Amino acid sequence: MNSYSELASFASYPITSLPVEWHIEAEGVRLIWDDQHVSLLHTFWLRDNCPCSECVSPVTREQLFEICDAPADLHIRDVSLTAVAEQQRLTICWSDGHVSRMHPGWLRAHCYADAARQQRVSVQHTWDRQVINRHLPQHDYQQVMTNNNALLTWLQTQHQWGIAMIRNSPTEVGSLNHLAQRIGMIRETNFGRLFDVISRSDANSAAYTTVRLPLHTDLPTRELQPGLQFLHCLRNDAEGGESILVDGFRVAADLRQESPELYQALTRIPADFYNKDRHSDYRFRAPILQTDADGELTEVRVANFLRGPLDVSANDVELFYRAYRRFIEKTRDSRYQLYFRLDAGDTLVFDNRRVLHARNAFDLKSGGRHLQGCYVDRDELLSRIRILQRQQTVE
Ligand code: OGA
Ligand code: ZN
Ligand code: ZN
Numbered sequence: 001m002n003s004y005s006e007l008a009s010f011a012s013y014p015i016t017s018l019p020v021e022w023h024i025e026a027e028g029v030r031l032i033w034d035d036q037h038v039s040l041l042h043t044f045w046l047r048d049n050c051p052c053s054e055c056v057s058p059v060t061r062e063q064l065f066e067i068c069d070a071p072a073d074l075h076i077r078d079v080s081l082t083a084v085a086e087q088q089r090l091t092i093c094w095s096d097g098h099v100s101r102m103h104p105g106w107l108r109a110h111c112y113a114d115a116a117r118q119q120r121v122s123v124q125h126t127w128d129r130q131v132i133n134r135h136l137p138q139h140d141y142q143q144v145m146t147n148n149n150a151l152l153t154w155l156q157t158q159h160q161w162g163i164a165m166i167r168n169s170p171t172e173v174g175s176l177n178h179l180a181q182r183i184g185m186i187r188e189t190n191f192g193r194l195f196d197v198i199s200r201s202d203a204n205s206a207a208y209t210t211v212r213l214p215l216h217t218d219l220p221t222r223e224l225q226p227g228l229q230f231l232h233c234l235r236n237d238a239e240g241g242e243s244i245l246v247d248g249f250r251v252a253a254d255l256r257q258e259s260p261e262l263y264q265a266l267t268r269i270p271a272d273f274y275n276k277d278r279h280s281d282y283r284f285r286a287p288i289l290q291t292d293a294d295g296e297l298t299e300v301r302v303a304n305f306l307r308g309p310l311d312v313s314a315n316d317v318e319l320f321y322r323a324y325r326r327f328i329e330k331t332r333d334s335r336y337q338l339y340f341r342l343d344a345g346d347t348l349v350f351d352n353r354r355v356l357h358a359r360n361a362f363d364l365k366s367g368g369r370h371l372q373g374c375y376v377d378r379d380e381l382l383s384r385i386r387i388l389q390r391q392q393t394v395e
Contacts, residue, residue: 008051008061011390013105018088022079029079029092031107039111046092047074049110050100071096125160126250132338137164141347144182151182152388155381158228162247162351163338169232169347176232176372179347184380187226189219190280197231197371199364204277206305210364215246215331215356216303218375221275221282225301227378229352233342234370241362241369243348245338246331248300248356252289255327265323267291269316272308273301283308288324299353302328331356342371353378 021032028042048067050056055065078093082101089101108116127135137157143150144166158164166179176194180186186193191205200208207213219225231243256263266289275282290299310320330336342348350357352375362369 008049008056008063009106010061011386013103013109015088015103015105017108018104019081019090022081022090024076024079029076031090033108037108037111037113037116039107039113039116041107041111043074043076044070045112046076046100046102047094047098049102050092050098051103051106052098052100054098055100123160124162124249126253127161127247127338128250128336129334129338132161132163132245132247135161136338137161139164139166141166141169141179141345145178148388148391152385152392155183155385155388158349158351159381159385162249162354163245164349166347166349167345169345171234171344173234173372176230176347176374179232180230180374180376183228183376183384185376187375187377189222189226189375190275190277190282194372194374197373198369210362212361213357213359214304215244215328215358216305217248217301217356218303218352219275219282220273220286220301220303221284221306223284224377225299225353226375227351227353228349228376228381229357230347230349230374230376231342231357232347232372233344234372235344235368236342236371237367238362238364238369239366240360242339242341242360244358244360245348245350246336246356246358247354248302248331249297249354251327251330251336252297252300255330259323259326261319262323262326263289265316265319266327267297269312269320269323271301271320271324272311273303273306274308275306285311288327300356301353302356304328351378 017033017035017037019031020034023030025040027040028046031039031041033039044067047070050065056063073095075095076092077095080091081088082091083089084101088104090104090107092100092102094100125131125135137154139150139154144154154164154166169175169179174194177186197207199210203209217225218229252263252266255266267287270285270287272283272285286301288300288302289297290301292298310317312320
């Protein structure tokens with residue numbers, strides 16, 4: 001008989017529903033819940049997720065048990081709903097004598113019936129000019145710095161829309177550090193921990209000149225493009241330098257409708273990106289559109305000024321150019337473009353793997369322009385959201 005540890009997790013799982021019937025079947029256990037939801041949980045899945053202290057370390061909450069150590073003919077002897085410390089647990093007695101006490105809140109939160117998985121898909125709103133002009137999430141610097149609920153609201157909308165504007169930021173050099181660290185670790189790169197977007201005679205990037213920057217993602221030259229990009233405006237009173245942002249997910253979705261062939265080509269044919277400098281030489285090769293195992297779009301990778309020569313099978317060259325030209329042409333359509341001027345004290349934050357950004361050329365004879373930027377990976381954003389949610393649900 002094994003001792004019991006609360007959960008294989010640090011998060012809490014409120015019990016909002018309980019199983020009212022359970023049937024041992026050939027595949028595993030079928031649970032019927034008090035709200036009629038049905039979970040069919042397979043034998044090995046249940047055994048793999050036993051939260052007892054033999055199977056999961058109560059200190060690290062990491063799994064100790066390895067499922068390949070279960071006998072191939074493992075089966076369930078008995079299932080019952082029992083009370084442990086006044087809380088209901090689904091108790092499973094296994095053919096090898098092991099006992100698992102599963103938390104109903106945890107089980108329901110991890111149920112993999114189609115309907116349950118559907119509900120867990122996080123909502124992301126794609127946008128064009130009209131939609132984002134109405135819905136651009138805006139937050140107050142002091143609020144998000146001092147109030148965790150305001151922080152969570154920012155970060156959730158940040159994830160859903162891929163963009164947010166933080167107003168009333170201080171205009172001291174370096175103050176962006178504090179805002180970014182509200183989320184998590186800053187991702188340092190060869191451009192620095194914070195980078196100064198200012199015109200320099202020894203520029204190692206088009207960003208550090210006064211030229212127009214076409215719509216792009218930053219650091220497509222790296223295996224992992226930074227997730228969030230921050231652009232903190234310290235001064236922007238030179239003529240020009242307006243910002244343009246486009247939701248790459250929306251453009252890609254529309255291209256998919258318009259021409260599945262061109263969309264597929266951009267998800268398949270790799271492009272090369274080079275970041276040439278005197279002391280570094282970063283390169284990466286990947287398709288313009290990245291999809292996951294479910295075929296969902298996860299990333300856009302594009303920057304004309306960093307593209308290397310196309311190096312693919314001759315059979316793909318014409319198709320690539322057709323698809324790439326059409327995609328870029330669509331991003332140039334003003335109906336997709338959020339267009340505005342950053343003012344001193346504004347911090348623009350966007351998902352650099354989704355939202356393309358551009359700026360117009362500017363003229364330093366007419367004033368000054370200084371932004372500071374930094375990157376924070378998507379992982380940091382999602383982790384902070386989960387931690388803030390966990391603090392909200394602590395009983
Ligand atoms: C950059 C960039 C935009 C701007 O630094 O990568 O795109 O408005 N800057 O200067
Ligand atoms: Zn166990
Ligand atoms: Zn950029």
